[in-house]
Amino acid sequence: MSSQQLEQELTRAREMGRWLSDDELEKMEHDKRLTRLEQDQTSRRRLKLGLFTVICVLIPPLWPVALGLSLHLLFPETFRRLLWLAGGSLLLLALLSVGLGMAVVSLLWMLMS
Secondary structure (H helix, E strand, O other): OOHHHHHHHHHHHHHHOOOOOHHHHHHHHHHHHHHHHHHHHHHHHHHHHHHHHHHHHHOHHHHHHHHHHHHHHHOHHHHHHHHHHHHHHHHHHHHHHHHHHHHHHHHHHHHHO
């Protein structure tokens, strides 16, 4: 172990009031690595979406896509909920349309026979 790692471990032990076991140290390092990996993936995804948004802004027919991507980048949780709501509404509208269409076809069938 390097002296810097020993100093960090000593500082951590003082903060927690005890020395951490090797398993606890490994778990903490693993959690830090996972957090760092997740942050890297999130930043890469946001960069890709940002570049795609810029491309969509430059091409006028893709402006609605750019608006959606911008909203997703600015408000990811709210936009996700909004998409669920829109998807559910679209599904409900499709089911109602099919039901109404079947009712109209049935009425026309009864009128013709």
